[in-house]
Amino acid sequence: MNSVSSLEGSNVEPPRQNGELVFREPWEARAFGLAVALAETEALSWDFFRKNLIVEVAARERSLKDSGEAWSYYESWLVALESSVIDGAIVKKSSIVDRCVSYAARPHGHDH
Amino acid sequence: MSHDHSYSARSPKIRIEALEDLLVEKGLVDRSRIDNLIQKFETDVGPMIGAQLVARAWTDPEFRNRLLDDADDVLSKENISGAEIEHVEVKANEPGVHNVVVCTLCSCYPWALLGLPPSWYKSPEYRSRVVREPRKVLAEMGLDLDEETKLQVWDSSSETRFLVLPERPSGTENFSVAELAALVTRDSMIGVARAETL
Numbered sequence: 001m002n003s004v005s006s007l008e009g010s011n012v013e014p015p016r017q018n019g020e021l022v023f024r025e026p027w028e029a030r031a032f033g034l035a036v037a038l039a040e041t042e043a044l045s046w047d048f049f050r051k052n053l054i055v056e057v058a059a060r061e062r063s064l065k066d067s068g069e070a071w072s073y074y075e076s077w078l079v080a081l082e083s084s085v086i087d088g089a090i091v092k093k094s095s096i097v098d099r100c101v102s103y104a105a106r107p108h109g110h111d112h
Numbered sequence: 113m114s115h116d117h118s119y120s121a122r123s124p125k126i127r128i129e130a131l132e133d134l135l136v137e138k139g140l141v142d143r144s145r146i147d148n149l150i151q152k153f154e155t156d157v158g159p160m161i162g163a164q165l166v167a168r169a170w171t172d173p174e175f176r177n178r179l180l181d182d183a184d185d186v187l188s189k190e191n192i193s194g195a196e197i198e199h200v201e202v203k204a205n206e207p208g209v210h211n212v213v214v215c216t217l218c219s220c221y222p223w224a225l226l227g228l229p230p231s232w233y234k235s236p237e238y239r240s241r242v243v244r245e246p247r248k249v250l251a252e253m254g255l256d257l258d259e260e261t262k263l264q265v266w267d268s269s270s271e272t273r274f275l276v277l278p279e280r281p282s283g284t285e286n287f288s289v290a291e292l293a294a295l296v297t298r299d300s301m302i303g304v305a306r307a308e309t310l
Contacts, residue, residue: 022154022228027125032153032228033146034132043140050270054217061236073219073234078124082131091134097121099130104121 028074035081044084052087053080158227161192162275163296165202165225166307167289170280179277180204192224200225203266204277205303210257211264212250212303213274214242220268222275226298233302243267253304276303283310 023029038044056076086093119126135141165186169176179186183200187193200222203211215221216239221229232238242249246263250256257263266274278300284292299305 023150025125027128029150029154030128030132030146031124033149034128034135034141036149037141037145038135040145041141043135047270050218050220057218064236073231075124078128082127085131085135090140091131091138095134096127096130099134100121100126103126103130104119104123 023074028077031074031078031081035077038085043090044088048088049080049084052084053077056080056083153223153228157224159225159296159298159301160293162222162225162298162301163293164289165190165275166277166296166301167292169202169277170284170292171289176204176277183275187224199271200273200275201266202275202277203264203303205279207279208260209262209264210250210303211266211274211276212242212246213266213268213276214239215268216240216243217269220270220273222273225273225275226301230298250304253299255305276301278303278305278307281307281309 023032035044035049039046039049053076056079057073060076060079082096085091086096121127132141132143132146136143165179169179175186179202183202184198187200203213205211215233219229219234219239221233238249243265246265247257250263268274278296280292281295284295287295295308295310297305297308300307
């Protein structure tokens with residue numbers, strides 16, 4: 001990595017030039033942005049979310065040890081966000097499930 | 113994302129879309145704010161912010177002292193703020209002492225100074241092993257420290273984030289702050305590498 005040339009004349013080097021892509025898939029970015037945006041407006045307590053994230057990360061690690069599946073950090077993030085929103089009585093679990101089912105049933109080409 | 117195949121109701125893509133839409137409909141979140149946050153972390157916030165602080169600390173002993181004594185005060189005066197940097201401590205490497213940062217429980221990280229953490233920082237292997245056998249983990253990552261060097265592992269929490277102040281490479285006496293900042297990698301500020309040499 002030649003960070004000397006990549007930084008020349010610029011002080012806003014994207015993180016990926018000093019590391020790797022921040023998000024592997026667009027949904028990871030949405031999950032990240034949604035949690036931070038909710039915390040900003042205090043619709044969701046960041047501490048509450050973080051506690052759920054710790055629990056979920058630990059649970060995922062235990063289950064992956066047995067299955068040998070690949071680790072995906074943002075999957076744990078998403079599960080923690082879902083349970084925070086449900087446990088915090090912000091959105092009902094049934095509403096989320098219903099919405100997922102209806103989106104999954106959209107005809108091809110409409111899953112924007 | 114391809115439009116050529118459908119997704120199951122349990123796929124992350126569908127689940128996050130459903131959750132976002134429900135929260136937007138309830139007026140609890142603003143879609144453009146989510147866009148802005150993603151944009152910010154993908155392009156505007158990254159290790160160059162921490163690197164500027166390190167380079168200034170290398171050239172200005174008074175700034176270095178302030179950074180090590182009360183990083184929060186420095187950040188507030190420099191107008192650096194944002195998610196997850198409510199309290200930051202800077203740990204200086206020096207001959208015989210090396211610092212490395214981890215979050216054993218999840219992935220706490222000084223976002224506003226380094227951007228978002230790399231995937232290895234979030235991995236179960238790094239989080240558990242760097243506490244148990246830091247010297248070995250660092251050696252595997254390409255950083256060999258001699259046995260005499262004292263290794264300090266800092267475990268981040270929701271209250272405290274850490275930034276490592278790496279040692280200034282030799283031969284850089286005539287470098288400007290901007291030239292020095294270019295030598296300061298993200299990994300050197302987590303403590304798993306040295307600053308780059310010439």
